[in-house]
Amino acid sequence: MMNRREFCKKALIVVGGMALPLTALEVFNPKRLLAEKDDKGKVRWVFLVDTQKCVGCGFCVKACKIENEVPYDANVTRTWVERYVITKDGKTYIDSPKGARDGFVTPQIDQNHQGMKEVKPEEINKAFFVPKLCNQCENPPCVQVCPVGATYQTADGVVLVDRKWCIGCGYCIMGCPYSVRFFHPVYHVAEKCNFCYHRITQGMKTACVDACPFGARRIGNLKDPDDPVTKIIMTERVNVLKEEYGTKPQVFYLGFSLEVK
């Protein structure tokens, strides 16, 4: 017969044992320690967008959708182009019909339920195009929120999604402040721009960079001081999107304007 004292003792041992996390039983691994230290890799992919040069032709969006097998007619895309029209009385009109897959071919600005808005040329103060894509943040919030380790950052800074591992919870889609993530209509898992990882890792440029006739999009290696993109980022007046979120985005913009969100 067990007395109260013995029961309390045994119960404490069991509870204590159960409270021990499994990681406490892990054998010390120097490889893992090294992996968790600052990486000494030679590559960090970054992107440079020149908003002055962009004319809103949308060739980048078309090429991206075909290259990365995103269904062409589904209203989702890994990269898109936004049009900003700012009037003399301070109003800002933004649109991106079909993500600018077919370019901007009319001065009518799509304002959703408010219909199409046409701004007269003499009322326009500024008007320009802003290509958007994944910022491959240094502190990616989308990766932090993934409960299963299906999205992650590679040593060269690109954030990828493991299609076999993703459970489709959508936390990352909510967590991205830049709204670059969406559900892939075929695979039903999170999908995002990965700087055409299959191209850049074999010495090519991304499909959107190759498609742009105006040099508005460029990709480079921030760890190479001789890279022309790195030189521009280091010496010219570049800016990033939503710096206040602390995500440390790695897509840099030239010709930025206050109105760009």
Added chain:
Amino acid sequence: MKNHVLRPLFVALAIVAAIVIARTVLVPSDFGVYERGYMYSWHRKSNEAEWKTVRVKYKTAKVCAECHQDKVDDIKHSAHESIGCENCHGPNYDHPKDPIGLTVDRSRSLCIRCHAYLPYKTSDRGGIRGIDPTKHYPSAECVMCHIPHNPKPMNQKREVKS
């Protein structure tokens, strides 16, 4: 100690053991913490290689020039020089093996991506010669008069000029 006290403990142990075994079977051996640490790099390592095997569709103009140098020379001195071949001719894939021929986009909607005039002086778009697609021969295809590889007005197709 009597059996009925220990029995729940054995059940609990069995559940824990089952979970641990299931985990070792289901989780791939290369799933772990890599270069960017636990917070950003906890993943299945072999997935990186999987992403690298995606088929390249756009092979760039360099590949086109290997066989079609004459066409490259055609466009070289025109304003359209900077436009990559595949933007109009379609992605290369494994041409000429697969597909044998490419689907060339000669449509009006392709040209007006840049040449629909938009009065945006603060962007390079405002500097591109453009038309109003609703007024400039709306039912005609651009290529009926203009030569895409050399679009200057004096090169317009002869039958149009005469």
